[in-house]
Amino acid sequence: MEKNVVSLRPETTVAEAARLLARHAFDGAPVLDKRDQLVGILTEYDLVSKSSAIHLPTFQMILKNLQVFRDDRSQFKNEVKELMSLTVKDVMNSDPLTLPDDATYQEVVAAFRDHHRVNPIPVINENRNVVGIVSRYDVLKPLREIM
Helix, strand or coil: CECCCCCECCCCEHHHHHHHHHHHCCCEEEEECCCCEEEEEEEHHHHHHCCCCCCHHHHHHHHHCHHHHHHCHHHHHHHHHHHHCCEHHHHCECCCCCEECCCCHHHHHHHHHHCCCCCCEEEECCCCEEEEEECHHHHHHHHHHHC
8 A cells, every 4th residue: 555645635626636636647536624534535537427627528518519619608618617616525436435454455455356446445544544545556566576
């Protein structure tokens, strides 16, 4: 597991969160409240499947209605303004899969096997504080070392 966790706050804009994920080449990041307790997770899946600045169905709608937006620029500006005002809280998964800080390697592997869309998984202590994060990449590290 990675112990140096990069996290997000619920009030962070979706645009800034997307930049952070891209900058670090992360598939997702935990969302922490002011007490540093886990309140959710934001993943690439959330960014492309929910109402976000890079929401693919919305982008398709904009392309389809480009002529309408050309004729009424104010409507386009309002749509973009609304999308850009979304925060992490608006699109995050507020009930993320987590692992306890005493999880075994076998339990981690089982979590990824049973929940194949999930990546990464926050590792939390009894107070819901994130003590690490584990990804599929982390699970495969032992195999790379053997080879």
